[in-house]
Amino acid sequence: MFHARIVRTVLAITAGYLLALGLWLGWLVPRTPPATVPFQVCGLLAAFGMALGLGMIWADRPTRADRKIERNGLEGWATIDSARRLAVTPDHGHLTSLHLQLTVPGEESYAGSVVYEIPEGMDERFTPGEVVSIRVDPHNRDRIVLCP
Known part of the structure; x- marks a missing residue:
């Protein structure tokens, strides 16, 4: 949010x-x-x-930059290495720091992290070892958007 x-x-x-x-x-x-x-x-x-x-x-x-990445970004996936809750949001979600192992086809895997608001009831989807879809900015691999 x-x-x-x-x-x-x-x-x-x-x-x-x-x-x-x-x-x-x-x-x-x-x-x-x-x-x-x-x-x-x-x-x-x-x-x-x-x-x-x-x-x-x-x-x-979402911001204009996030919408642009969702539309034009490279598809990939990320394996969650660790998830650390930072705070509870006003709509009962959890602001969580996710450390990820990012993979984009045709490129080398790399590590990254993102702070993401996990909606209420979706905690099991973001546990260590789970795989989530991502979109990566083709011009800056550090800019990613999760696509749960």
Whole structure:
């Protein structure tokens, strides 16, 4: 999960909403019939909720660099040498440091490590000795994306 990105997105949308609310209160309300104000409030709240939802969906996407590696990266696999839990995430997953033996067909195997959030209930998939699919950046072998 990209919690910091989600928090920044929520803060930006809230700031934009407060600006729109100030504009609405200072300029639009005095120029509209009083009977329409409750409908305008409902519309503003609906727009805020929709903007928050869409913003959180957008912020939870992988980064552009990760999407590029997923799309254009070299396929390979990694054997997990060790897994060390670092922290519990807000959605009950585990932030884990994985030490891997990486293999990309046509190249020499090499060691690497990655910090990965393991979702709740997937712990057995990331135990030492297990093999996971990976994508490797063709220009920088140190940049990998796990594809569980």
